[in-house]
Amino acid sequence: MSGNNQYILKSILTFQNGFGWALFHMVLGAVATVAPYPIISWYYLLMLDTIRAFIMVDSKERNYVLAYSLVYFSAFELIGRMSSSSPFIPYESSKYLMMFISLVGITLNLNRIKVSHVGFILLLLLIPSLLIDKSGLVKTSDIVFNLFGVFNIAFAIIFLSVLKVNKWKFVPWIRLMAFPIIPVLIYVFLKTPDYSKLEFELSANFDTTGGFGSNQVSTVLGLGSFLFAVAFVLNYRITTKRLLDIAFFSAFTLQGFLTFSRGGMVGAGLGIITLIYFLMKLGPAQLKSMQISNPKKYILPTIIGLVLFFIAGNIITGGNLALRYQGQTAGTMTGKHEVDFNKFTSARWLLFSEDMSVFFEYPIFGSGGASSKYLRQMTKYEITHVELSRLIAEHGIFGIFIVLLFLYMFFKIRDSKADGINKAVQMSFFVLAIFTSFHAATRTFLSPLLVCLSMVTIVDSPPKKIKKTTQSSNEKQPSFLAGQI
Numbered sequence: 001m002s003g004n005n006q007y008i009l010k011s012i013l014t015f016q017n018g019f020g021w022a023l024f025h026m027v028l029g030a031v032a033t034v035a036p037y038p039i040i041s042w043y044y045l046l047m048l049d050t051i052r053a054f055i056m057v058d059s060k061e062r063n064y065v066l067a068y069s070l071v072y073f074s075a076f077e078l079i080g081r082m083s084s085s086s087p088f089i090p091y092e093s094s095k096y097l098m099m100f101i102s103l104v105g106i107t108l109n110l111n112r113i114k115v116s117h118v119g120f121i122l123l124l125l126l127i128p129s130l131l132i133d134k135s136g137l138v139k140t141s142d143i144v145f146n147l148f149g150v151f152n153i154a155f156a157i158i159f160l161s162v163l164k165v166n167k168w169k170f171v172p173w174i175r176l177m178a179f180p181i182i183p184v185l186i187y188v189f190l191k192t193p194d195y196s197k198l199e200f201e202l203s204a205n206f207d208t209t210g211g212f213g214s215n216q217v218s219t220v221l222g223l224g225s226f227l228f229a230v231a232f233v234l235n236y237r238i239t240t241k242r243l244l245d246i247a248f249f250s251a252f253t254l255q256g257f258l259t260f261s262r263g264g265m266v267g268a269g270l271g272i273i274t275l276i277y278f279l280m281k282l283g284p285a286q287l288k289s290m291q292i293s294n295p296k297k298y299i300l301p302t303i304i305g306l307v308l309f310f311i312a313g314n315i316i317t318g319g320n321l322a323l324r325y326q327g328q329t330a331g332t333m334t335g336k337h338e339v340d341f342n343k344f345t346s347a348r349w350l351l352f353s354e355d356m357s358v359f360f361e362y363p364i365f366g367s368g369g370a371s372s373k374y375l376r377q378m379t380k381y382e383i384t385h386v387e388l389s390r391l392i393a394e395h396g397i398f399g400i401f402i403v404l405l406f407l408y409m410f411f412k413i414r415d416s417k418a419d420g421i422n423k424a425v426q427m428s429f430f431v432l433a434i435f436t437s438f439h440a441a442t443r444t445f446l447s448p449l450l451v452c453l454s455m456v457t458i459v460d461s462p463p464k465k466i467k468k469t470t471q472s473s474n475e476k477q478p479s480f481l482a483g484q485i
Contacts, residue, residue: 005061007053008046009068012179013172018240022248025179029186032083039079039183040088046072063105063163068176070101070156071453074445076180078220082187082212094445095148098156105159112162118412118455119157122405125398126151132368135375142370146384149442150391150402156452164459167419171236173453174425178227178238178248184220185252188212192255200317202329205260214261219436219444222264224252226271226432229306230425233275233298253306257313260324262346263439269306271432276303278424286420295421347379348386348439354379355389359396366396387437387447406434409455418458430454 012021031038054065074097080089090096106113114120129147191210192198198207204214228249231238239245256265276299284294314321323333327344331337342349354376358367367375372393373382384390391399413426433450442448 005057007057007065008049009053009065009072009176012072013068013175015172015237015240018175018238019244021179022182022239022241022244025182026186029079029183030190032079032183032187033190036083036085036088039083040085043076043080043085043089062108066101066105066108067160067163068173070098070159071173071176071449072180073097073101074449075177077445078216079180079183079187081216082184082210092144092148094449095144095152098152098445098448099148102152102155102159105162106155109159109162113158114161117158117161118405118409119154119161122157122402123151123154125395125402125405126154126369128365128398129369129395132365133371134362134367135371137374138368138370142373145443146370146390146441149444149448150387152448153442153451156448157455160452160456164457166459167422170422170456170458171234171425174227174230174236175238177449178224178231181220181224181227182248184217185224185248185255188217188221188255189251192258195258195316200258200260200320202320202324202333203260205258208255208258208260214259215263215440216444218256218259218261218264219267219440219446220264221252221256221259222266222268223432223446225249225256225265225306226268226428228252229268229272229302230275230428233272233279233295233302234421234425235295235298249305250309253309254313257310257321258316260317260321262325263436267432267435267439270435271428272302272306274431275424275428278420278427282420282424346439351376351379351382351384352386352389355386355393358393359389359399362393362396364396366392366394366399369394384441384443385439387441390441406451409451410434413454416458417460419460422458426454426456426458 011017028039028042050065050069054062057065074094077089077092077094080086080093081091126147130143188208188210192208198205204218206212206214209217228238228245230236231245232249237245239248253265253268256268279295279299282296310321327339329337329343332339332343337343355372357377358372358375361367361375372390373384374380375393376382388403391402393399395402410430413423413430416423416426418426429450433447433454436444436450437447440447
């Protein structure tokens with residue numbers, strides 16, 4: 001690519017390049033099953049090109065270089081883990097990069113940032129927990145593992161608050177999340193044995209996750225299903241090819257169901273329902289002003305698709321998928337246990353209740369960041385899964401204020417002046433992010449990243465130029481979604 005304004009991340013965002021980048025990321029996933037070196041090489045090539053772009057572009061573009069980097073590199077994290085790329089790609093690379101990129105952005109824009117911003121309030125509420133440790137056992141690795149996610153939300157919200165993204169720019173950002181998780185899908189698909197040879201039990205299935213952590217893989221597969229569903233409903237082409245987008249939606253959805261780890265797919269479903277709810281509130285005049293075809297006609301096919309893939313998964317698993325989603329386990333099926341709320345939530349309820357016990361013991365300042373797992377009784381040393389209870393247990397009254405702050409964010413997004421399409425997308429991002437924090441806390445990249453993107457300010461300024469590109473189906477990409485990036 002030539003010219004100072006051209007760089008790889010911008011090329012990935014450009015609509016015409018979608019098919020080529022989709023194929024490239026599919027190949028990355030395939031080669032990752034053999035060796036980590038292509039993944040590592042691409043990671044550092046992209047990083048070097050991004051640094052070059054940051055230096056060469058004009059000052060107004062630098063914030064976008066940082067924002068695009070924050071999204072893409074965060075979403076790239078899991079394939080780095082799965083391909084055994086550590087230490088070249090750090091195990092928790094998204095946490096380090098999101099914090100670094102956000103701090104660089106904050107430093108560049110100090111004169112434009114308001115100290116009254118919600119991100120600063122969140123940061124101030126988080127800091128006291130770093131000074132307390134009622135367990136006496138917290139290590140630096142615990143802080144990184146448990147607290148960097150929510151700290152990154154604060155830092156990234158502060159940085160992204162300086163961006164004013166026009167309504168033609170925001171929706172295509174889903175491509176920056178979709179492409180780096182395509183390798184995860186390909187990797188898992190190639191590592192999964194023939195379905196007919198699998199024995200599906202009423203627990204998380206490591207055979208369908210490439211042997212990797214089912215909760216993390218399910219979360220990312222659910223994100224993929226969600227993103228391609230969003231694109232389908234909005235008549236947007238992530239890969240520029242409708243059939244390929246449908247194929248990706250189908251593959252992410254079916255494989256996500258077959259992991260038997262429910263959180264990822266339930267979260268995807270809630271995100272899609274949220275998107276549909278806000279789209280249904282749009283009137284003809286709003287749709288016409290945004291120059292986009294009516295997304296309501298794509299809602300029913302999307303819902304039918306989700307139901308059909310669940311049915312297909314249930315057939316493949318001999319009926320075990322439906323039992324799994326009912327909360328059944330091997331123990332409940334033999335009569336040794338009953339399906340209570342704790343069983344249904346895979347012991348998340350017990351974690352929540354024990355975190356509450358820690359809070360009642362240390363109600364003012366909390367037990368200190370990352371300490372609750374050392375202070376619980378029945379779930380001692382169990383890693384955090386429920387961010388809500390962790391915040392309250394470890395941050396005390398400050399944690400309650402943090403929860404209220406997230407509630408404020410919800411209403412802030414709902415009542416924002418963003419156009420109906422972008423508001424629907426941002427609300428679905430936020431709901432998916434918060435739900436994910438109930439089964440994976442903020443330990444994965446998904447919750448911090450989606451919360452931050454849901455808080456980006458969308459403005460109504462028109463793009464300089466609307467690009468019209470012809471699809472293979474002879475349809476034109478809606479101008480609302482094909483604007484300048």
